[in-house]
Amino acid sequence: MSDVPFGFGPHDPNNEEPDDRDRGESSEGGSGGGTGSSGGTGSFPGFGPGGMPGPGGGTPNFDIGALGQMLTQLGQALSQSSSGSAGPVNYDLAKQLAHQQLQSNERPTQEQTKAVEDGVRLAELWLDPTTSFPPGTHTVQAWSPGDWVDKTLPTWQRLCDPVAQRVSESWLEALPQEAKQAAGPIVSMLGQMGGLTFGSQLGNGLAQLAGEVLTSTEVGLPLGPDGTAVLLPANVERFGQGLDRPASEITVFLAAREAAHHRLFSHVPWLRQQLLATVEEYARGIQVDTSSLEDLASRIDPSDPSSMQELMNSGMLEPKTTDEQQAALDRLENLLALVEGWVDVVVADAVGERLPGADALGETVRRRRASGGPAEQTFATLVGLQLRPRRLRAAASLWRLLTERYGVTGRDQVWDHPDLLPDGSDLDEPLDFADRWGRGHEDLDDPIAAIRRAEAQEQAAEENSGTAEDDSGEQNRGDGEDDGNAQQGDTDR
Incomplete structure (x- = not known):
């Protein structure tokens, strides 16, 4: 998947491998071309890699005979869009492209399925002492x-x-009123074209991710059905190549991570919705800078079709991130870091003394994230968020500190409410958060004692206030007596 926000990734043929370009140039009416390893948005059926009609991307030798075929295929795509999936993204196209571009779609064998089931079952037993959350899975696949x-x-x-x-919506809002009136019925067709664009980009991204993900939760939240623990044996086998660890050990380690994610999301009901709501909050702030559109129009050379492609690749059409959006991205990064850090700590405690290669496997997972794993690719493409490895390490350090100070139950109580979670500044200063959590944690352990302490503090405050009033009254009386004595002295004189 590309690392520009969803819907804005231009297709750059220079980023393709030579054999990908050859396939794109030799195919007529391809459905996006490339393999699952290619990023970007892909090209529409009947469009060349440059986004222009024909296989040559708008070269002077454009074959006019291909125009009819191109329009026919485009009409079929629009017809499928109008009669198929409704909404801003053509998910039928995304699904079709993803399946077409999968490099491998090996079905799990019975032995692999049994190994996954046994691995999750064993991992659940090992996780029980390391978290207060009970198992969150009822199905293993x-x-x-x-x-x-x-x-x-x-x-x-x-x-x-x-x-x-x-x-x-932002593109339509950016159009001048005259342009909207002139567009008329074309607006709905533009919406269908947008759905095809987004569907093509999503399909390419799903194909790449499907060949890499190891579990259903590796992108940071459960993508599959609720309560279903999933491993992809073919991808796990490729992941284990060169690690010099037994396949069973790798399976159990990944099963423990999958089961830990499900425990967290199953028993923290607000967590999934919080992640989705943060993405929605980011989306609400998307706007198109109309001044950029005017500048764009002035730079287009009608006699040079490649000028449009160059401007698209320049990033002028990408939305600018507002302060509100950046705040949403910061919260999203913080929340994802807390989830992954918690899983790292819980799994390390569960398998650390049982799997000889646990430390090496944990380091491999961390390096995989640092180099741009599935979670990083997903949110980089979706909202332009770059997950920082330093943030993930800081979150893991904070959870480790809380575990050492307050135990498993005290640590997991941080997930009781979103307002209790550490924010970005807490990850920078974990000791301060741990101290504050300790004071609040004592109140959670003994609420009656907390009430009594609060009453004692209120009583002490009232007594201090009363003492201050008495002192003030005595001072006023003393001042009055002094004034009276002074006046009497004046009279005597």
Whole structure:
């Protein structure tokens, strides 16, 4: 997936491998071309890699005979868009492209499925002493990459719809009133074209992720059905190549991470909605700078079709991040870091003394994230968020500190309410948060004692106030007596 916000990723043929370009140039009416390893938005059916009609991307030797075929395919795509999935993203197209571009779609064998089931069952037993949250899974499944595409698409819809909808609306809002009136019926067609664009981009991204993800929660939240623990054996096997660890050990380690994620999300009911709401909050702030549109129009050379492509690649069409959006991104990064940091600590405690290679596997997962793992790719493409490895390490350090000071139950009580969670400044100063949590944690352990302390503090405050009033009254009386004595002295004289 590309690292520009969803819906704004231009297709850059220079970023493709030579064999990808050859395939794109030799195919007629391709559905996006490339393999699952290519990023960007892909190209529409019947459009070349440059986004212009024909296989050559708008070269002077454009074959006019291909125009009819191109228009026919475009009409079919628009017809499918209007009769298929409604909304800002054409998910039918996304699903179709994702399946077409999967490099491998190996079905799990019975042995692999049993290994996944046994791994999750064992991991759940090991996790019991390391967290106060009970198991959150009731089903264990082994998926192929194609299964991952099909069964996670409903969650992708919840993630992508707010951003894509707001992108489409912002473009229409940026049009002058005269242009809106002149466009008329074309506006609905533009909406369908936008759905195709977003669907193409999402399909390419899903194909790439499906070939990389190891579990259903690796992007930071459960993408599959509730309570279903999932591993992708084919991807796990590729992940384990070169690690010099037994396959069973790798499976149990990843199963522990999957089960820990499900425990957290199953028993912290507001967490999933909080993540989705933060993405929606970011989406509400998307705006198009009309001054950029005017500058864009002045730079387009009608006689040079490549000028449009150059401007699209320049980033002028990308939305500018507002202060409100940046605040939403900061909260999203903080929340994702807290989730992953908690999972790191819980899993390390569960498997650290049981799996000889636990430390090495944990370090491999951290390096995978630092180099741009599935979670990083997902949120970089969706909202332009770059997850910082330093933030993830800081969150893990904070959870470790809370565990050492207050135990498993005291640590997990931080998830009782979103207002209790550490913010970005707390990750920078974990000792301060731990001290504050300790004072509040004592009140949670013994609420009666907390009430009595509060009453004692109120009583002491009232007594101090009364003493101050008495002192003030005596001072006033003393001042009055002094004034009276002074007046009597004047009279005697």
